[in-house]
Amino acid sequence: MTTRSSPSSRDRGLHWQVINALGQDMVAGRLAPGTILNVEAMSERFAVSRTVLREALRVLQSLGMVQPRQRTGTQVLPRDSWDLMNPQVIVWRGRGPEYFTQMRELLELRLGLEPVAARLGSQAADAQQITSVRNAARTMVEAAEAHDGPGYLEADVAFHTSLLRGSGNQVIGHFATQVEAILRTRVEEARYTITTWTPAAARQHLDIAEALLGRDADTAGKLTADLIQATIDEFVMEAPRPS
Template sequence: MTTGLPSASRDRGLHARVVDALGQDIVDGRLAPGTILNVEAMSERFSVSRSVLREVLRVLQSLGMVEPRQRTGTQVLPRASWDLMSPQVILWRGRGPEYFTQMRELLELRLGLEPMAARLGALTPDPLQAAVVLEAARTMVEADATGNGPRYLEADVAFHTALLRGSGNQVIGHFATQVEALLRTRVEEARATITDWTPAAAAAHLALAEALVAGDADVAFRAAWELISGTVDEFVRESDEELH
């Protein structure tokens, strides 16, 4: 029986599926650091060719998750070697037991970046990005009022990515991809921790957006700091309750 798909398309689909499965196994600890990956066993497990597996292992190697060793094979590496800023690694950690650790770590990083992005965006505004921030904040308020979770999430992603990209600092703007990946882990997250939205959170986003558009750098900085620090405090409190 044939699938009707060209061979290259089938290989890309298999490649993505195996990368996702093995990456998740490493993050979840099913493939512990030091494990030597058995190519024959993987080929049988996933029903894929050695050439597909070689490409999969190259991807995982580029993420710092595995490393080929002479005369032993490909070995799983510890977390310290992983590219923790890769959107793919963020997704895997967000799905697994490292969800709470990753959320705390990246929220603390955002606390150092987003207030400065807000200040810079207010001082040297990018009209397009500022308009996106304001529209996204208004959409969050509306979505909160109607209980539309997916719309709220999409607006939240748009808000924070535009805030970072509108800073005028290309390094800060580059972090928008990681923030989007982090926010999207909430789609699959079954635990309640900071996955819900509230009128207060929507209003805080709107206050920040209005300060940004008005060019008030001090207010924008404080609003961003309070927004993220409040989320950090809430997350730490609720994750402690969840874990204990």
């Protein structure tokens, strides 16, 4: 009896390289909606087998970015078909020309969700969850004072993901994955829009943590809304104007 061999580590690496390259090309507009992907050309471009290519296209199809068409081939789909909340799509958009659009869109979404998470968390979060939020805020203060950008970012990610997961609402908590993805685009973002970190901003995070600790729902919600609104305002000021 023959057994089916599992993909080699090399094939898995090539598989991801193809997915990443094609996804980035679609986000950047190099592969425009309606484009029919030529399997032969892609196989030659990436020097991969058709099997690797088909697996990569299946992943992109699961993200709503391509769709097989009978008699024509695999077609690139428009943005409104994409899974824009998928962390990988967020990363691709964060690297490309849609960075500013995506930041605004997700900040507006966060403005609706995170103050609610803070209000709920002030009542629902257990001691360990509140401690996680507070420790992250304290680390942000220390990192800002030490001018430690990477340390600040990691603490910022920990703060917001802990805040969302501590809401007691599993749907809101699920959004933590998307928030982490968008925050991490700052590492690669060369334009440095809304990446300013200061002791004052860090202390705002600490004030939110203290409100959670005091079980003060109104203050926690208001401070969180103020924090995100300030980030939106900064973004609006920094984003390039349409030409």
